[in-house]
Amino acid sequence: MTSAGAATRPGLVRHGLVALTAVGILAAAFELFSEHHWNGAEQLVPWVALAAVAAATVLVLLPGGSGVGATRVLALLVLGASVYGVVDHVLVNYGSGPLDERFADSWDALPLLTRAWYAASKEVGPAPTLAPGVLGQTALLLLLATVGAPRRQRAVAPG
Numbered sequence: 001m002t003s004a005g006a007a008t009r010p011g012l013v014r015h016g017l018v019a020l021t022a023v024g025i026l027a028a029a030f031e032l033f034s035e036h037h038w039n040g041a042e043q044l045v046p047w048v049a050l051a052a053v054a055a056a057t058v059l060v061l062l063p064g065g066s067g068v069g070a071t072r073v074l075a076l077l078v079l080g081a082s083v084y085g086v087v088d089h090v091l092v093n094y095g096s097g098p099l100d101e102r103f104a105d106s107w108d109a110l111p112l113l114t115r116a117w118y119a120a121s122k123e124v125g126p127a128p129t130l131a132p133g134v135l136g137q138t139a140l141l142l143l144l145a146t147v148g149a150p151r152r153q154r155a156v157a158p159g
Contacts, residue, residue: 017145021057024138025050031131046135049081053139060145068149071142078139085132090116093125100124 028050037043056074059067097115098107103124107115118124 014145014149017141018057018060021053021138021142021145024134024141025054025057028131028135028138031128031134035128035131037131045081046085046132049078049135053078053135053142056142060142060149065149068146072146075139075142075146079136079143082132082136082139085135086129089125089127089129089132090119092127093122093129094119096125 028046032038032046032050037046052074056067056071056078059074060071061067094115097103097118100107103110103118110118120129122128
């Protein structure tokens, strides 16, 4: 393998990860839009997170690595919002288990792990757990795109 080929491989992988991030942003936006996810302040949180990860995606592409630090911070914030979203959706679904006609009489008798699985898999409840999960995956892809990215050098004062 030539050294030129080895030199372009990290850039190719980074751009591939950024492209997958863009696909994740579009997929999450489509899911939020199709679920009419804008009723109330709490439902606007993923839209803000989506805007943040979109901004971070632009920042990671700035020349000389000048946006890498901000990209990492934004991606970590979005990852936190994603974890919150998954947990919140599972808890909402779990709470609706006793109201589901299929489980109303047996919900409390089911093992805890079974109830948790039903809530996470949306067997019960209205809240999709995949949407915030995709947002987290998108943030992780963007974080991976920053690994080995060039960083802006700070000027060191002569001392």
